[in-house]
Amino acid sequence: MKLKTTLLATGATMVAAAAFAQDNMADSMTVVSWGGAYQNSQVKAYIEPYVANNPGLNVITDESSAEAVTKLRAMSEAGNITWDLVDVTAADGLRLCDEGLAMEINPDEMLAAAPDGTPASEDFGDTLIGDCFIPQIVFSTTFGYRTDLVSEAPTSVCDVFDTEKFPGKRSLEKRPIGNMEWALICDGVAIEDVYDTLETPEGVAQALAKLETIKDDTIWWSAGAETPQLLADGEVVMGSTYNGRLFSAIVEQDQPIGMLWDWQMFDLDGWIIPAGLPEDRLARVMDFVEFATDTQRLADQAAYISYGPARASSAPLVGQHAELGVDMKPHMPTDPANSVNTFVFNFEWWASYRDDLDAQFQAWLLQ
Amino acid sequence: MSDASLDAPVLSADGKPLKQSLNQALRKQKIRALILIAPLLVFVMVSFVAPIGSMLMRSVQNTAGVDYIPDLMPNVVASIKDWDPRSGETPPEEVYRGMAIDLAAAFENRSHTQLGRRFNYESPGFSSLFRSAGRPVSRWDLENDGPFKEKFLDLNDDWGNIEYWASIKANSGYYTTSYFLAAFDAERTSEGIRFKDPDQRIYQKLMLRTLGLSLLITFCTLALGYPVAWLLADLPVRTSNLLLILVLLPFWTSLLVRTSAWKILLQDQGVINNFWVWLGFAERLPLINNQTGVIIAMTHILLPFMILPLYSVMKTIPPSYLRAAKSLGASNWTAFWRVYFPQTTAGIGAGALLVFILAVGYFITPELVGGADGTFISNRIYFQFAVSGNWGLAAALGTLMLVVILVLYYIYDKLVGVDNVKLG
Numbered sequence: 001m002k003l004k005t006t007l008l009a010t011g012a013t014m015v016a017a018a019a020f021a022q023d024n025m026a027d028s029m030t031v032v033s034w035g036g037a038y039q040n041s042q043v044k045a046y047i048e049p050y051v052a053n054n055p056g057l058n059v060i061t062d063e064s065s066a067e068a069v070t071k072l073r074a075m076s077e078a079g080n081i082t083w084d085l086v087d088v089t090a091a092d093g094l095r096l097c098d099e100g101l102a103m104e105i106n107p108d109e110m111l112a113a114a115p116d117g118t119p120a121s122e123d124f125g126d127t128l129i130g131d132c133f134i135p136q137i138v139f140s141t142t143f144g145y146r147t148d149l150v151s152e153a154p155t156s157v158c159d160v161f162d163t164e165k166f167p168g169k170r171s172l173e174k175r176p177i178g179n180m181e182w183a184l185i186c187d188g189v190a191i192e193d194v195y196d197t198l199e200t201p202e203g204v205a206q207a208l209a210k211l212e213t214i215k216d217d218t219i220w221w222s223a224g225a226e227t228p229q230l231l232a233d234g235e236v237v238m239g240s241t242y243n244g245r246l247f248s249a250i251v252e253q254d255q256p257i258g259m260l261w262d263w264q265m266f267d268l269d270g271w272i273i274p275a276g277l278p279e280d281r282l283a284r285v286m287d288f289v290e291f292a293t294d295t296q297r298l299a300d301q302a303a304y305i306s307y308g309p310a311r312a313s314s315a316p317l318v319g320q321h322a323e324l325g326v327d328m329k330p331h332m333p334t335d336p337a338n339s340v341n342t343f344v345f346n347f348e349w350w351a352s353y354r355d356d357l358d359a360q361f362q363a364w365l366l367q
Numbered sequence: 368m369s370d371a372s373l374d375a376p377v378l379s380a381d382g383k384p385l386k387q388s389l390n391q392a393l394r395k396q397k398i399r400a401l402i403l404i405a406p407l408l409v410f411v412m413v414s415f416v417a418p419i420g421s422m423l424m425r426s427v428q429n430t431a432g433v434d435y436i437p438d439l440m441p442n443v444v445a446s447i448k449d450w451d452p453r454s455g456e457t458p459p460e461e462v463y464r465g466m467a468i469d470l471a472a473a474f475e476n477r478s479h480t481q482l483g484r485r486f487n488y489e490s491p492g493f494s495s496l497f498r499s500a501g502r503p504v505s506r507w508d509l510e511n512d513g514p515f516k517e518k519f520l521d522l523n524d525d526w527g528n529i530e531y532w533a534s535i536k537a538n539s540g541y542y543t544t545s546y547f548l549a550a551f552d553a554e555r556t557s558e559g560i561r562f563k564d565p566d567q568r569i570y571q572k573l574m575l576r577t578l579g580l581s582l583l584i585t586f587c588t589l590a591l592g593y594p595v596a597w598l599l600a601d602l603p604v605r606t607s608n609l610l611l612i613l614v615l616l617p618f619w620t621s622l623l624v625r626t627s628a629w630k631i632l633l634q635d636q637g638v639i640n641n642f643w644v645w646l647g648f649a650e651r652l653p654l655i656n657n658q659t660g661v662i663i664a665m666t667h668i669l670l671p672f673m674i675l676p677l678y679s680v681m682k683t684i685p686p687s688y689l690r691a692a693k694s695l696g697a698s699n700w701t702a703f704w705r706v707y708f709p710q711t712t713a714g715i716g717a718g719a720l721l722v723f724i725l726a727v728g729y730f731i732t733p734e735l736v737g738g739a740d741g742t743f744i745s746n747r748i749y750f751q752f753a754v755s756g757n758w759g760l761a762a763a764l765g766t767l768m769l770v771v772i773l774v775l776y777y778i779y780d781k782l783v784g785v786d787n788v789k790l791g
Contacts, residue, residue, distance in 0.1 A: 070753050077433055095756065098480035098498065099432060169635070174739070217658050220739050234636045348495055354489035355755055362747070363569045363740040 017110070019299040025082075025284040028058040033087040035063030037110030037248060042087070044322070046292035049300075053291075057284075068092060072101045072274055081274045083141045084285045091354075093133035093346050101246060102132035102272035110134075111284060112294040114313035123295070127268050127310040129347055134293060135270040135310035137301065140333035141178050142264035144246040145238035146231055147256045157263040157341075159184035160238060161210065163217055167184070170225045171239030174220035176361035177350060178240065181343060183210035195349050205356065208364045231257050243333050247306035251326055261338040265347055268310065308334035373767040403713060413693055423769075426550075426762035429543035431485035432478060437541055439482060440469040444539040452557045454532035463515040463533070467504055472499040489534040489545060489555075490599045496525050533557050548762035570764065573744040576773070580661060580743070581726035588673040588722050589715065596677035596714070601686070618671040621729070629664040630655060633736070656738030664732050675717040680714030716783045724772060744768060 033039040038308040039061065045061050064071055068088050075081050088096065096102040102151050103109075107128060111120035121128065125134035143237065145154055150166055159166055160182070184194050184203070184222050187210045197203035211218075219236060221227055223239065227241035238260065249255045271293070273285055298309035299317035306328060309315060329335055333342075376384040381469065429436045437444045442465030450458040473479040483497025500522055509517065520527035537555050538545055542622040545555065552568040553560055562568070595614070599607045617625060632638045633654040640651045654660055692702040737743070744764065751761035779785070 067753050069756055073756070095484075098484060100477040100481065100493070104477075135673075213740075218739075222734065233634060235634055329500060348498070349497075352494040353491045355488060355757065358755065359569060360567065363567050366569060366572050367566060 004041055022136050024280055025287060026278075026281040027056055027284075028060065029281070029284050029288060030060040030062060030147055031081060031087075032062040032064050032068060032083050034065045034237060036305075037305055038244065039087075041301050041307075042292075044304050045301035046288075049297070049358050050288055050291050060299065069095055069099075069101075072096060073099065075274070076101055076276070081276055083274055083276065084281055085289065086272050086274065087136070087269060088133075088272055090129045090133055090135075090270065090344070091350060093270060093272050094130040094351055096272055097130045098130035098351070101275055103136065103275045103277070104131045105134060105273070107134075110290060112290050114295050114311065116313065118313065123311045123313050125312060126344075127270075129268065133268075133270050134272065134289060136293065136298065137269050137307035137309055138266055138334055139269060139307045140174070140243045140264040140266050141240055142246070142258035142260075142333070143238050143240050143262075144227065144231055144249070144257045145260055146234065146236075147258045149237045154238065154260050155262065157182055159259065159260070161186050161214055162239075163214060166237060168237035169219055169230075169235060170214065171219045171221050171230050171236045171241075173223045174365070178353070178359045180204070180207040180212060180357065180361075181265070182263060183207040185343075191343070193242060195257045195346050198349075198353070198357070199318050204360055208361070211364075218253050228255075228257075231255065243331075244305050244307050247331050248353050251291060251321070251324060251331070258337075259331070261340070263341045263343050264333055264338070265343050265345060269307070270310065279300065302328050302332065306331040306333075308332045314322045380555040408503070411699040412708070422762055423766050424762075425621065425758050426546050426760075427483075427542045427544070427768050428759070429538055429541055430759075431481040434481075435541050436480065436482075436485065436539060439473060439478060440465070440535075442466070442468045443535065446537045447532070447539060450532070452529055452536060452537065455529070457516070457527050457529060460514050460516050463519055463526075463628050464513060466519070467507060467515045468509055470497070470500055470504045471507065471509060477501075484756075486534055486538070488549070488760070489538060491529060492525060493531065493534075495719050496523055496531070499523065500526075501786075509773050530557065535588055546759040547767075549760050550763040558758075569747065570744065570767075573742070573747055577727055577743045577745075578771070580658060580665075580741075581723050581729075584662055584665045584669060584726050585673075585719050585723045587662065588670050589719060592670055592673035592718065593711075593715075596674045596681055597680050598664070599674070600681035600684075609720065612757065614671055617667070619739060622668065622731060625668055626664055626735050627635075629660070629667070630736060633663065655736050656741070658737070658741045660736040661741040662735050665726060665729060668732060669722045672721045672725060676717040677711065680711055680717075684710045712783075716779075720776075720779065723775075727768070768778050 010337075027158065031042075032328075033042055043061065047061075051057050052060060062083065062117070065087050066330075068086050072083070075083070086096075093102065097104070107121040107124060108119045111124075111134065113119050114123040114137065124135050127138065129135070129342050143154075143157065143160060147153070147168075149168060154160070154166060160170055165178075181194050181199055184197055184207050185191060187206060188196050189203075189206075219230060221239070221241070223243050224245050227236070227239035228245050229237055230236045232249065232255050243259070244266070246257060246259060249347075250257050250259070271289060273282070275290070277285065293311075295311055295313045296317065298311050299314040299319075301307070301318065302309055302318045303322040309318065315334065318332065320327055330337065332337065375385070379385045379388045379756075381388070403430070438472075444465075444602055446461040446465045446565075447458060450462060470479055473482060479501040480494075481496050483494040486493035486497070500519070503522055512518065513643045517565075525531060534555075543703060548560060550553060550570050552563050552571050599610055599614070601607075602610065630637075634640070635651050635655075637655075639654065643652060654663070688706055689702050693704040695724060697705065713727075728745055729743055730749060733741055733743045734746050734749075737746070744766075748761050748764045748768070751764065
């Protein structure tokens, strides 16, 4: 009897607490992301189910993630933060955190535990970068090649540097990140020594000298959509881009493109909450984030786009593509068959050396 | 009687002296004119002059985030004054102590990482140095835990790097020249200011390339646009209006669409190259992702800005002048060169100025078709502003660009005379 009363009382308190929390939440929320298929997958997997649970909530979507750092800085200087939740890459997340523009988080307090009770901090593991970043997906920058324009399928990332075996143009991103690491790996530097090597002027020279061997055969891209287009037009025989872009070119558009997963560069994408939100908006966004980053929701997103969920517990739940019925697992960068040789960006290292290496890289491009 | 009437001031109808009443009327007129233009003036000041001015100021302000460096690091700035980097020794304990106090305070506001980013522009490595130091330093007992020099060196050997401390010392004021130095491809070392190695220079090359290509594009638009404008001016109105629409039609099409269309035409497997190979040539022409692509695409895009001023000036030249010259015995060439051409220089001046200044600031077209060797300085300004987040350097490059344009405009004014420029 006593137990029952306690339970009832607890239940009543919880309902009251929930209602109270609901009252204090803003009824509108602005979510910023990258647009395209990626943002669509977030709308389908997170936002639509959340709005179904919270009728009356107005979610405004924005597609400004590419300029998130600059825009948040301007908003903060103007003292008027209009965004509630922003999807950024881990590097940008770290930078926003550095600049005090993103709110610091406590994963175990704010995020849901895995269904088996593993705390969020353990479930997310290494994907928690810095103090503000709430990881969502693992994506990778990797290579695609035209299956009909090569004599045999390339198997190693070093085939990109082999213009005799694979003649024709290749496309690489117009920035040092990724390219410098690949160049050093293919020049015989051991994977664990890559960043130590890049810290020295000789190491930078070595990486640039390796890139020099294919400079005349390279088209430099700055938007992720360029490589799939160049591959489709037959302008290049192979090129780097985000794996999700290649997935849609191969599976959704049926292009003669193959994946080269060797030494794919893992990168992360996730949420940050802008610092200094008013209480009601913060309450709303915390409630949404807890829902949108739980194990099931992250697995659901993988039904719309081939990016791996950041939680370990979501991986077994990844199923089929929502519209095409293709099994998504073999297309995930985290699939064991694809992740034989993988590389994780050293975000902290790049945060320090990015400006300097970028200047050197651009100077090299101009020569 | 007559003398007295000459001396007395001339009065207006209401009895006031005429001069005074004239001044009053003029003042009223001026105020009325000012009120009429006031909305525009306020709009221009608020939306144009003020933001650009504040942006340009960033090129010299020494800030991390919104705060100035001396406000964020008062103790370091005060104590590092007496230290000489050329002494070859690390700064005295006093400076390390100041750094501990300032870093602990900065960590409270999480601005230690902003300081790291600011100094990282000077020497790579600062960012991680400051980020990793914030938390441990905040746990130190600032009263009793000295000496701090050893404690810093325990955290990271780089705290003993003299070059790092020299960077901090060189940038400890409210204002800094380091962004302008970077924009000139120069850097400050412990031996003073020097240019970077030639193969490390970016902005000098980009500035020259931007100006050179813009000049070339201006000449191309002139060479292509002049005959077209002449034809338009010479034809009967009904036909010329029709042709003018053909000039204006691409003008109304989105810049992005026109650039993308050039991409499709010019690429290796594109329309032009396929036709070229069909003609029997073996080699495909490299027409895109290089300077050739930028010149072709930008010449096309900027052509209307040359044709329209030329057309409007040529329209005012009576055709009888040319006929008169010929009837007086001039050859076709002499009649054109000595009679017609001099009258069109005002249009050439206007068109050239318009095209050149637009070309120098071009961004999307070089980005999309320029590849590695066809990018302009505006692409780097955008990069520094939006991607790298180094607003100080972006502002310095922008200021430099503005100065170069003003200087060129001044030279142009001296040579051609801006008064002679006619837009119609």
